[in-house]
Each structure stands twice: as C-alpha cells, then as structure tokens.
Amino acid sequence: MGLMSEPRWLTDEEQRVWRDFYTAVGMLRAHLETQLQQDANMPHTYYELLVTLSEAPGQVMRMSDLAVATRSSRSRLSHAIARMEDNGWVRRRACETDKRGSFAHLTQAGLAALEAAAPGHVEAVRASVFDQLSPEQVRQLGDISAVIVDNLSPRCAAAAEELERLERDPAGA
Amino acid sequence: MGLMSEPRWLTDEEQRVWRDFYTAVGMLRAHLETQLQQDANMPHTYYELLVTLSEAPGQVMRMSDLAVATRSSRSRLSHAIARMEDNGWVRRRACETDKRGSFAHLTQAGLAALEAAAPGHVEAVRASVFDQLSPEQVRQLGDISAVIVDNLSPRCAAAAEELERLERDPAGA
DNA sequence: GCAGATTGGTTGAGGGCTCAACTAGGGGTA
DNA sequence: TACCCCTAGTTGAGCCCTCAACCAATCTGC
Numbered sequence: 001m002g003l004m005s006e007p008r009w010l011t012d013e014e015q016r017v018w019r020d021f022y023t024a025v026g027m028l029r030a031h032l033e034t035q036l037q038q039d040a041n042m043p044h045t046y047y048e049l050l051v052t053l054s055e056a057p058g059q060v061m062r063m064s065d066l067a068v069a070t071r072s073s074r075s076r077l078s079h080a081i082a083r084m085e086d087n088g089w090v091r092r093r094a095c096e097t098d099k100r101g102s103f104a105h106l107t108q109a110g111l112a113a114l115e116a117a118a119p120g121h122v123e124a125v126r127a128s129v130f131d132q133l134s135p136e137q138v139r140q141l142g143d144i145s146a147v148i149v150d151n152l153s154p155r156c157a158a159a160a161e162e163l164e165r166l167e168r169d170p171a172g173a
Numbered sequence: 174m175g176l177m178s179e180p181r182w183l184t185d186e187e188q189r190v191w192r193d194f195y196t197a198v199g200m201l202r203a204h205l206e207t208q209l210q211q212d213a214n215m216p217h218t219y220y221e222l223l224v225t226l227s228e229a230p231g232q233v234m235r236m237s238d239l240a241v242a243t244r245s246s247r248s249r250l251s252h253a254i255a256r257m258e259d260n261g262w263v264r265r266r267a268c269e270t271d272k273r274g275s276f277a278h279l280t281q282a283g284l285a286a287l288e289a290a291a292p293g294h295v296e297a298v299r300a301s302v303f304d305q306l307s308p309e310q311v312r313q314l315g316d317i318s319a320v321i322v323d324n325l326s327p328r329c330a331a332a333a334e335e336l337e338r339l340e341r342d343p344a345g346a
Numbered sequence: 347g348c349a350g351a352t353t354g355g356t357t358g359a360g361g362g363c364t365c366a367a368c369t370a371g372g373g374g375t376a
Numbered sequence: 377t378a379c380c381c382c383t384a385g386t387t388g389a390g391c392c393c394t395c396a397a398c399c400a401a402t403c404t405g406c
Contacts, residue, residue: 007292014303017315021302024318025198026244027325037394043362064384071199076363078386083361100371100384119180129194130187132324133317140313142190144306145197151305152200210364216392237354249393251356256391273354273401 028128035124040117045072046084047121050114053090053106060105062095089113201301208297213290218245219257220294223287226263226279233278235268262286 010018033044040047052069053059061069067077081104084090089110095101130138183191206217213220225242226232234242240250254277257263262283268274303311 007295008299009295010299010303013315014299014311017311017318018298018302020315020318020322023244024321024325025202028321029198031325034394045362062384071196073364074385075365075387079362082386095384098372098384100369102385122180122182125191126181126183126187128325129191129321130183132320137313137317137320138187138190140310141317142186142193144310144314145190145193147305147310148197148201148302149193152197152204152301207364218392235354246394247355248357248395252392255356268354271354271402275355 031128032121032124036117036121039120040113042113042117045070045076046080046089047114047117049077049080049084050089050106050110050117053104054111054114058105059111060093060103063102063104066104084110087113204301205294205297209290209294212293213286215286215290218243218249219253219262220287220290222250222253222257223262223279223283223290226277227284227287231278232284233266233276236275236277239277257283260286 029044036042036044036047042050048070049066049072052066053061063074063077063081066072067074070077072080081090081092085092087109089107090104091107093103093105095103133141202217209215209217209220215223221243222239222245225239226234236247236250236254239245240247243250245253254263254265258265260282262280263277264280266276266278268276306314
C-alpha cells in the first residue's frame with residue numbers, strides 16, 4: 001500500500017459489526033471486572049496470575065515464564081507481584097542457580113483467595129456469554145478468536161524484534 | 174440458584190473457547206491501543222470521543238449526553254475532556270438555559286487530529302479483523318456481539334438502579 | 347417561597363498500566 | 377582475565393481509570 005493511497009474504509013455492515021463487537025467487549029470487560037473487584041477484591045489480571053500459578057507444578061514459576069504465560073510485560077508483572085505479595089497471596093524466592101532470577105510461588109492464602117473468587121467469576125462468564133449463545137455460536141466464536149490470535153501473534157513478535165533491532169542500531173545503518 | 178449450590182463450571186470446550194476469546198480480545202485491544210498511541214498520540218477512548226463529537230450536529234454535545242453515548246462515567250469524561258482541552262481538541266461552553274450544564278465542542282484542531290488518526294486506525298482494524306474473517310464469520314460475529322450486548326445492557330441498567338436504591342435506603346428497610 | 351431531594355459536573359486520592367532507565371548477574375570471545 | 381553484550385528483574389514517573397466526596401443549580405411538595 002502506497003503512503004498516499006485512499007484508506008480502505010469499512011462498509012456500513014462492517015462498521016455496524018465493529019461497533020457492536022467493540023460495545024460487547026467493553027461491556028463484558030466492565031461487567032467481569034466489577035464483579036471480580038466487588039466480590040473478590042482483585043482485578044482480573046490478578047485473577048489470571050493466580051490461575052496460572054495454581055496450575056503450575058509446585059505452584060511456583062519463574063517471573064519470566066509467568067510473564068510469557070500471561071502475556072504480561074515484565075514491568076507489569078513486577079508491580080503486580082509486589083502488590084500481591086503485600087496481600088499475602090504470593091511470595092518471592094531467589095533462584096539459586098541463576099542469581100538474577102526470581103520465583104513467584106502461590107501461598108495458601110493466595111490459593112484460598114482464588115478458590116473464593118472462582119465460582120462467582122465463572123458464573124458471571126457463563127451467564128453473560130455461554131448461556132446466551134447456541135453451541136453453534138460457541139464454536140463460531142472459538143474459530144473467529146483463533147483466527148484473530150493467529151494473525152496477531154506473529155505481528156506482536158515481529159514488532160518486538162523490530163524494536164530490539166532499532167534499539168541496537170538507532171541510525172538504521 | 175441457591176447460595177451453596179455447586180458452581181456450573183465450564184466444559185473443556187467452553188474453557189478453550191473462553192481462553193481463545195479472551196486472548197484475542199486482549200491482543201486486539203493492545204494492538205489498536207499502541208497503534209493509536211504511537212501514530213496519533215491518543216488513547217482509544219479519546220478517539221471514540223472525537224468520533225462521537227464529530228458526528229454530532231454542530232459538533233457540540235452536552236457532557237451528559239456524550240457520557241451516555243460513549244458509555245463513559247461522568248468522572249472519566251470530565252477528566253478526559255479536561256486533558257483534551259489542554260490538547261486544544263475540544264472546548265467547553267456553558268449552557269445558558271441550565272447553568273449546571275456544560276457543552277463540549279470539537280475544535281478545528283480536534284477535527285484535524287481525528288482526521289489524521291482515522292486512516293491508520295481503520296486500516297489496523299481492517300487488517301486485524303475483517304481481512305481475516307470470511308463474510309459469513311463477520312455476520313456471525315455481529316450476531317454474537319448483539320446477543321451479548323442485549324443481555325448485558327439491561328443488567329447494567331438494573332445494577333445502576335439497584336445501587337441508587339441502596340444509596341437512598343442503606344438499611345434496606 | 348422554601349426545604350429536601352435530584353441532577354450535572356468536577357475534583358482528588360489511589361490503583362494499574364506503560365515506558366524508559368537502571369541494577370546486577372551470566373555468557374561469549376579475545 | 378577483561379571486555380562487551382545480553383538477560384532477569386525492579387523502579388519511578390506519568391497517564392487513565394474508578395470511587396467517593398463534593399459543589400452548585402434545578403425541581404418537587406408543601
């Protein structure tokens with residue numbers, strides 16, 4: 001596509017679908033976020049961290065692996081784990097073999113918080129999504145999501161590599 | 174549903190679909206947000222405000238109407254408009270007939286910012302969604318979104334009313 | 347006309363996120 | 377060993393959001 005070419009605007013139909021989709025996603029996020037915040041006093045990202053940790057063997061993970069698994073930046077994870085440590089949900093442990101490294105491991109209190117939060121959250125997801133859709137639509141939603149993820153995943157990786165390249169070689173020589 | 178009843182957990186299939194969907198939405202949001210932030214120096218919520226204002230007759234709207242139209246809280250809108258006013262994209266005007274009221278009206282600079290941002294944003298939406306889906310899938314996505322919105326809309330309204338009721342009558346007498 | 351409730355909007359504190367800068371340990375090569 | 381780069385993780389500033397408190401103007405019932 002040339003720099004000056006006419007943008008490919010959305011058709012009326014596409015625009016309608018896009019606005020509905022964006023609205024649906026926004027309402028869904030807001031709904032789940034407030035449900036979790038009010039009933040379990042945690043944002044959804046922390047819930048994801050607790051779930052991921054709880055599924056790890058020994059309920060311990062390297063910070064870096066946890067960041068990849070939750071598609072979180074290192075910075076975000078570091079801030080989040082710091083706060084969750086204050087809550088008593090997680091404890092950090094040093095890595096013996098690589099002194100730079102750090103483990104996050106789920107505490108009993110963390111597991112308890114997750115187990116308290118899960119039923120309400122799952123019920124909210126079921127009530128607002130799966131109860132509303134036919135089995136056929138659930139399958140369709142899965143396919144559509146997979147297509148979008150497959151398309152965006154390499155793009156994210158490519159962007160990250162491009163950034164790294166630029167940092168190493170700012171002049172683009 | 175009784176208070177102590179067993180939660181209706183998701184099936185494996187539902188869980189797979191849910192994780193894919195959540196991943197897709199997360200990647201999509203992140204992708205569009207950074208595209209808009211880097212290319213047009215605005216968050217997506219400000220883009221929505223500019224679009225909504227630009228479509229209003231006279232490119233003016235009451236703050237309250239703008240909040241409803243963008244499903245934004247009054248507080249969020251107030252903060253956002255304050256910042257956009259600093260950017261020169263919007264100006265506030267007092268309402269003569271209701272001295273509590275306030276109008277937000279789009280400036281030339283605001284319209285220019287929107288027109289500069291739109292092509293890149295639309296292209297990103299097209300590339301990451303509509304180019305990836307068949308016409309049939311676009312239709313499916315529209316239907317699914319509409320179902321979710323229809324279900325969640327009254328729930329939001331009901332929750333808001335419930336909150337108001339509780340504030341007026343905290344004891345629930 | 348006036349007291350009380352409601353509405354329109356703003357404000358400040360606090361939380362979560364991003365971005366850029368930084369510390370510190372590990373690994374390769376001469 | 378010395379040097380350089382890379383990796384793991386943390387930190388602080390700044391932005392956006394939410395929540396609760398607040399002010400001022402309007403409406404309602406008496």
